Structures are given as C-alpha cells and as structure tokens.
Amino acid sequence: MEFAELIKTPRVDGVVLHRPFMPTVEGTLCLTGHHLILSSRQDNTEELWLLHSNIDCIEKRFVGSLGTIIVKCKDLRVIQLDIPGMEECLNIANSIEALSTLDILSLMYPFFYRPMFEVIEDGWKSFLPLDAFKDLETMTDEWRLSEVNKDFIVCPSYPPLVAVPKDIDDDTLRKVASFRHGGRFPVLSYYHKKNGMVMMRSGQPLTGTNGRRCKEDEKLINATLRPGKRGYIIDTRTINVAQQAKARGGGIESEANYPQWRRIHKAVERSNVLQESLIKLVEACNDQSHSMDRWLSKLEASNWQTHVKEILTTACLAAQCIDRGASVLVHGTEGADSTLQVTSLAQIILDPACRTIRGFQSLVEREWLQAGHPFQQRCAQSAYSNSKPRQEAPVFLLFLDCVWQILRQFPCSFEFSESFLVLVFEHSYASQFGTFLGNSTAERAKLSLPEKTVSLWSWVNRPQELERLTNPLYEANSLVIWPSVAPQSLLLWEGVFLRWNRSSKCLDEAYEEMVHIIEYNKELQNKVNSLRRQLAQLETEDPLLQTP
Amino acid sequence: MEFSEYIKTANVEDVVLRQPLHPPGRGTLCITGHHLLFSDREEGSCQQVLLLLRNIDAIEKSVENLLTCSGLFSNAGLSQSGVCRLSGSSGTITIKCKDLRVLQLDIPGMEECLNIARSIETLSCLDSMSELYPFFYRPSNASLRDQWGLSSLERHYSQMKELHDRWRLSTVNRDFSVCPSYPQAVIVPKSTDDDMLEKVAKFRQGGRFPVLCYYHKKNGMVIMRSSQPLTGANRKRCREDEQLLQAVIDGSDKGYIIDTRSSQQALQARMTGGGLESKSCYSSWKRLQRQMERGKALQESLIKLVEACEDESNNMDRWLSKLENSKWLSHVQTALSTAGLLAECVERDGHSVLVHGSEGTDSTLLISTLAQLIMDPSCRTLEGFLTLLEREWVQAGHPFQQRCAHSAHSHARLQQESPVFLLLLDCVWQLWRQFPLALGFSEALLLRLATEAYASDYGTFLGNNQQERCALGVKENTHCLFQALLRPRERDCYSNPLYEHTELAIWPSVHPQSLQLWRGFFLRWTPQTHHLEEAQEEIRNMVIEWGKLALSSCPAST
Secondary structure (H helix, E strand, O other), rough: OOOHOOOOOOOEEEEEEOOOEEEEEEEEEEEEEEEEEEHHHHHHHHOOEEEEEHEEEEEEEEEEOEEEEEEOOOOOEEEEEEEHHHHHHHHHHHHHHHOOOOOHHHHHHOOOOOOOOOOOOOOOHHHOEEEEEEHOOOOOEEEEEEEEOOOOOOOOOOOOOOEEEEEOOOHHHHHHHHHHHHHHHOOEEEEEEOOOOEEEOOOOOOOOOOOOOHHHHHHHHHHHOOOOOEEEEEEEEOOOHHHHHHHHHHOOOOOOOOOEEEEEEEOOOOOHHHHHHHHHHHHHOOOOOOOHHHHHHHHHHOOOHHHHHHHHHHHHHHHHHHHHHOOOEEOOOOOHHHHHHHHHHHHHHHHHHHOOOOHHHHHHHHHOOOOOOOOOHOOOOOOOOOOOOOOOHHHHHHHHHHHHHHHHHHHOOOOOOOHHHHHHHHHOOOOOOOOOOOOOOHHHOOOHHHHHOHHHHHHHOOHHHHHEEOOOOOOOOOOOOOOOOOOOOOOOOOOOOOOOOOHHHHHHHHHHHHHHHHHHHHHHHHHHHHHHHHHHHHHHHHHHHHHO | OOOOHHHHHHHOEEEEEOOOOOEEEEEEEEEEOOOOEEEEOOOOOOOOOEEEHHHHHEEEEEEEEEHHHHHHHHHOOOOOOOOOOHHHOEEEEEEEEOOOOEEEEEEEEHHHHHHHHHHHHHHHHHHHHOOOHHOOOOOOOOOOOOOOOOOOHHHHHHHHHHHHHHHEEEEEOOOOOOOOOOOOOEEEOOOOOOHHHHHHHEEEEHHHEEEEEEEEEOOOOOEEOOOOOOOOOOOOOOOHHHHHHHHHHOOOOOOEEEEEHHHHHHHHHHHHHOOOOOOOOOEEEEEEEEOOHHHHHHHHHHHHHHHHHHHOOOOHHHHHHHHHHHOHHHHHHHHHHHHHHHHHHHHHHHOOEEOOOOOOOOHHHHHHHHHHHHHHHHOOOOHHHHHHHHHHHHHHHOOHHHHOOOOOOOOOOOOOOOOHHHHHHHHHHHHHHOOOOOOOOHHHHHHHHHHHHHHOOOOOOOOHHHHHHHHHHHHHOOOHHHHHHHOOOOHHHEEEEOOOOOOOOOOOOOOHHHOOOOHHHOOOOOOHHHHHHHHHHHHHHHHHHHHHHHHOOOOOOO
C-alpha cells in the first residue's frame, strides 16, 4: 500500500492553527504518510509536527466554504485547524482519519524514523534479562534463568528468558504453564535484597469448576518459601469475581492445596471500566462551565481517583508483606495488567534503584514491556476516540499516575522529575520510537524492532535529555517510602490531565528559577570546597600557619 | 480577677501526649493563665509543647475507671511498660486547636483530668480582652517603645503624591464618633467637606461612608468602599452621598458599583432599613450584583470542610462529595472571580468602582484586597502585603475579635464567627500557586497569619476596630505582629525565594479545575504535607546559603 493513495490533498495554503495558550499561526498545511505539518515559513514561529498516530479523533465543521477540523490527540491536547475550501477540508479530514487508524504495525512511523542525534548507547541493549539476572546472582543463588520459552511457545506473552526457582526444571515449568492463564506460570518479579523475600507474578490458575489441581504449580511456588514460612497470594480481583472466573475455566489457589499461602483479595478495576473512567475524567477536565460543584461531582463520578487509590493501596500491601518478611505472588486474571501495576509500584516503594532515571527505565522494560503488557491493544485509542473500545485501557497511564502521586509525596526521593513521567506517557500512546510497539516480546522479535527502529531509551539516555528530566531536588534515599493512600492525600495529576487547559508559563518559569538556584548553589559549594582544600594544603605546606 | 482561681490543678506528672507528626511522649503537664505546657521527661528527648490556651477551639474529655481502662492502654500504641496505676483512674482530654491541630492528653487521676479540662475550658475563651496574652507577652528582643504598625492612613496619603490634586485626608472621624469602625483618618474626594461626610455617614450602615481604598496609578481610576446605603422601604435618598460619588468619577463618563449581594438580597435589605443605589439617583453609576456568601454560611462551610479533611473512612467518593458539599472551593472561586471583575473594571475598562455589601467589613474587604494584589505590584512584596492587610483589614475595621472567636471545631453556638480572613488567605494562596514568582512572600507567611488571626502573642488582631484598640491601649501595651514578621530572621523565613518583581497584573484563572484545596493549611498536620514543607524548606535553605556564599566569596556574577 502506498500512503499517497490515502492523501488526495497533500497541501493547503492559508490554514489557521489555534492551540491552547499559544498565538494563532497561519501557514501551509502539509500531510505526509506519518505527519500533519503546519508551517508558517516565518523564522520565529514554531512549526507544528503532529504524528498521525497521536490523533485520537477529529471533528469537522463548515461555515460557508471555510472548514474547521478539530484534532483531538492521545496526549489529550485539542487543536483547531481552519481550512479554506470545503473540498480541501474534506480531503484532509478523510486522510487524517485513514492515516491515524492504520493498524499495520510495519507501516508505523518508527520503521521510517531515522535518528537525527548520535546514539551513545543502544536502548534496545540496555536492559537485557541476562544483565538483570547477573545482578540477581550477586545477591542469591536460589534462582536460575530458564530458556524454556525461547521460542515463545510455552507462554506467548513472556520473554525468552525468565527467572525461576533453581530446583524447578523446564518440564515442570511446561506443566505449570498449562495450568496458568495464557501460560503465564509464576516467575520472579523482584528480589528484596534486605531480607531475601521475593515477589512473583503469574496468570490465574485454571482450576475450573471441578477444582483441578497441579502438583507442579504447588511445588513451584512452595520452592520460593523459606522453611516454616508462609507466603501471601495477592489476587487483584474481589473474591466474587475470582469465584465466578471458575465457570470460565479460571479460578483461585484453594487453601487445601496451597496450605502455606494466605490469599488476599483486592479490588483493582480493569480494562473497560478504566477506559470509561478515563473518558469521563478527560471530559470533566475539559468542561468549560464555571461551576465548582459540577467539576467536583464530575471528578468524583469519573472514579479515576478511586482507581489510583485502589492500585496504590494494593501495591502498599504487597510491599508491606515483603518488607515484613513474607514472599508474595501477585496475579489477577491474565496477569498482564493490574498484576503489573501492583508489582511495579511495590518495587518503587521498596527499591531505591527504581527511583533513578535508569532504574525506572529498567523497571518499565522488565515489568511492563518484557512482562507482556499488551501496549498495542491498550493504547490504541485514548480518551477522545468515538470508535467502539476493544481492548483499550489506560492501565499504564494509571501506573504512571500512581508513580506521580508517590513522587509528589516524596519530592526529594526520585532522580527523575514529573516531565519524565509525562514523556513516557506520551510515547506509550504515539511515538517515533519502537519501544512501545507490539504486545509482547514475541511480537517485537517478529517485527525485528531492535534492528529496524530506534529505542526511546537511546534518545533519553543522552546528557542533554537527562539534564532536562532530572529532579533538581533529588537526594538518594535508601529507605522504603510508604505513600499515604488517604483520599485527601491523592491529587489529580494536573501535569497530564490539565496540561492543555492551563497556561503553564508561570509554573515553568518558577521551576526554571528553582533549577537555576540549585545549580548556582552547587557551583558555589564546589567553589567553597576547593578553597577549603587549598587552605588545608597551604596549612600543611607551611608549618608556620599550623595551629599549635 | 486572678487566673489562679481557675487553676485547681496546675501540674500533673506522667501525662502522655499524642500529637500529629510526633511519637507519643510522657512527661509533665502544666497549666498557666495563658498556656498549656508539656515537657517530656524521657531520656534522650526533650520535647516541649507550649500551646496558647486561646488557640484551643474545643476539648473533649473522657474519664474511665481503672477497671475499664485496661483496654485504653493497650490501644494506646505505647510500649506495654505503660504502668497501670493502682490509685484511682485516668482520663483523656482531646484538644482541638484553631489551627486545626488535634492533640490528645492521657492524664492519670480522674480529678486531675477534670480540673485540667475545666481550666482549659474557662481560660481558652476569656471574654475580657485586657486579660489576653498579648498584654502579658514581653519578648526579650523587642521593646514596647518600638514602632507599632507599618503605616498609617496619614503616611499612606503623604506618600501618594498623585492623590493630592483631587483627594484629601479627612479627620472627621478623629474621635470615632462618625463611624466607630473606621480609623481616625480617611481619604475622600477633595470637594467633599467634613459636614457632608457626617451627613453621608448617617446614610450608610454603621456610618461607613465611601472612602478611597486604592488608586490605580496607570490610569488614575480608584476603588472606593463603603457599606450599603440606608434607603429603606420608602427609598430615602441622600444628596450628599450622590455628590460624593459624583466627585469620585469627576471627568469620566461612568463608574461601577459592585454589590456583593444578589439583587434579591439587596432588595430585601430595604425591609430592614438597608438598600441599594437606585439607577435614577445614581445615573452615572452602573450597579453589578455579585452574590458572595457571608457570615454563618461561610462558617458552616469551614466546619464541613474540616470535618471532611478529618474523615478517616478512606473512601475516595466520600471524600470528594464531602469536599463538594462543604462548598468551600466554590466560595474561593466566587471571591477570586468577583475580585477579578473588580480589577477588570479598573485596569482594563478604566473605570472607578465602589464596592460594598451590607456592612462593608467582610466580603467588601475580601475583594478589594484581592483586586489590589492582582493589579498592584507594590502589594505583592512581603512588606507591601503586610501593609495592605494592615490598611484593608485591621484599620478598615474587619471585626477580627468576633469573626475569629471560634474556628471549625467549636461546639459553642455560633455568634458572629466567620472565616472571611481565612478565605482571603486561601485566595491569596491560589494566586501564589498560579503565579509562583510574582508574590514576594511564602506559603509559610499565609499559614502563620492564619494561626495568628485566631490566637496570638501579638496585639495586631485584637479587637474589632481601631476604636476598641485605642480604648484597650493595644499600641502601648502589646507588640505588633507585622513588625515582628519583618525582623531579619523572620523575613528569611517568610520571603519567597523565587520572587521576581513584575509590573504586570496577575490575572488568576478561576476555572474550577484551576483551584485546589489549600492542603498546606487544611491538611497541615498530615505526614505528606510535612514532606512538601521539607522540600520547600530545602529550597529556602539553598537560597539563604546562596546569599551567604555570594557575600563571602568573590563577587558573584548575576
């Protein structure tokens, strides 16, 4: 297929662009296979380059022969294009609609994008499972790296290498895989260095209505327990939902078969409900009415903050179990959504390494990308889309929101700033980089993403970008950080949800000023230190100056 | 009267104090005429809590016999070493402060506990003003002969040379007989003489005739404030009042009157002797009615909000609907948007404005103050802001004594309490949050003021107006808060390290999405707010360090 077929009118002159809190720009609109470009051809006005894949939906209106297209983006921005000429406007609208919903992965922009920067470190190779395992080996020898999934047959959504208890062989793993939803047998997600406790994750057990059991499964998870110790299974579904799952072949770990484990049920919402919540929230945020009551009740009705609270609460619970000396297995149904929210947030709470920029990238790689969160399905549409939702759900966005809540409560404990989280959010929905393409490592391998596209991390891990994303207040904090989950402590994430509804100019200026102060402070401190050193040196060189 | 009459038990040993953000401590409790003092006697720590009794809004006591109190000790979260005393019983006093802190005291001995509770109840709401702590407070670093207050109307007038053409300083109220709630000097149009003012005063509620409160240098427009006209049911008019207002807009085509009541409320006010400026008598004035909540409704809103903030049910829906129900944020929104309207009339449309509601001592002051912050850069420095508060709240006669007698926890029947000043501070905080560089003071200042207005070592917020302060000898016998806040160490603490002067008006966004709960105040005693304070503190320290280093090392490039 040629993109040109979809583009009847590739350029229109005299188009006016309206953006929130920015002056209007008049210029030439161009459509390419992947971008919508508006350029005024004047030196000092910024051009607009918008990825088609970032467009969630468009609306068109006509007044006489002047057409208007309202473009609603997945990053929640809304822009307006006034296009002279009805035919041109219709053509442009049709092209945008077609190009923004292309679902052939190999035609996506990351396959065409060539970096304009020097790649210092290839992000595709920065966080390989093998390297992560080497770190683990320095702490414990109770785990091994299994290649049982090297051809993605045992579990299509797992990576080729996974960490499992040393005593469990690959045959056992195959049997366990057939007992767990989607073949997602329990694997290591986190090892707590301080006390040797572990967190594992999996899919639900396929007990079905007649209470099928699987000795190998029991053996596997018991192998992670210290003698005489009990572990916790955190099921992200309510007990009712979990019981009902039996009718469809799923189920729960019964007390009889897993006597060493205590099951805790938590209600974390999933898929459809979350997507609807996002749609309602964004609608509330864009509401132009001036009524405070209306805003607060819409915010409440969206339930978004409730979801944030539930996820954080469950993550705190998992972290608490581990911190107090018990190992944990987390799963819900498929083990690819709420499970990952819980395991990754628990690590942010427990492990200071995850609060650095690089550690957070590694966490996203390990617990989301390699763990098989279906990004392609979940992030296909965002809050504005009119098309029928299929598998869309803002699971990852909720995770980022929760991280932001913790960051806000512990402003000095994270190496990265809010802008890093916003950046990761944007790229998870539309990107020139290949990182978030596909639903699993298997799909990524099939598409040869590491060879054919650039990784987001290649771009982020360069000094000039890192500088922009670093939290100036950061001071490494080796402690566990327990966020408050009281509803009064959780805020709406303005940086994402009100980003385009407010002028951030003043806030940005203040932030820059703060960064400037901190930089200058460091500079002066270095100067003082070097003067002190010089003084000390002079004192030792000149015995007369020495105090008796 | 002697305070000692109210103190039957002045000292109790072995009391356990629980307070937010601190581990529980065991020590000695003392009650004095003005303070509750707790000092920790445990090894390795020396915790001391000095609480002004005036700061206590309400107490709850529960006394239990030893037989039933065994559970109390195990619940207490203290070490099991908590000795169960054999003699008698014990009691618990929960203290709810006006700064929203909640403390709990476990006191051994039922009688001691009851005595302490009774003393606190009596001493925390003494009626006689001259017995309040400010009259006894004698800090070593200040003298009663120090300058009291930052400025006066006389000084303000003499500094504003632009005013002298068309405005004069009148001392018609020098003995407070024309308007008891006004200061001795006020600024009025030059063409109105004191006789006229006396007549106008009779036509305005409480004698609050229209006076100048702000002169906009850019275009010479002004903000006046007053109380409602006393037209009554038979639509009385007052030529002098009309002439005074005409003199205000002399030379321009029209002015605006912003009435902080709804049209209906204003019309109803006629039945009780009040009223509004009719179109026929005030033809060059256009009246805008903007309803603002006042009095009891505001106090109830505060009570509901604080209750919501203290809710421990851990339910997000409940929290958000309670927050909505309290209506506090709606009041913030209304205040800011009415102030925005006022500033728009003056700065953008170029017209003079008269502001009033009923009494002209609450919502009127609220929006005239906010409008000045929006338009006038000189109000946005630390000194400028305090001077503004002194002029527009203390001297302009906001009845602090009545409004701040009780706060959100009190069980006492509401009289004249209303958190108007707190609402102002909240609105200023919203401005501060939206324009982090434009204001020269910090959130810490707003928090300090919110505390001081309700209970203070200083005399600044004592009394309801200048007349009462004169009668009490506040100037001679107490110290001034505003002066204290400007001492070097305090100045460091209350300045905004990010401040950069801007000449521009700062127009706040009043979209509901842009306004936030003032967590620093309402959730001040929760740990997460504490972390944020620490981060602010960090930035502040850096700036101070920076200042020192820049002074001591080589001349720093800017």
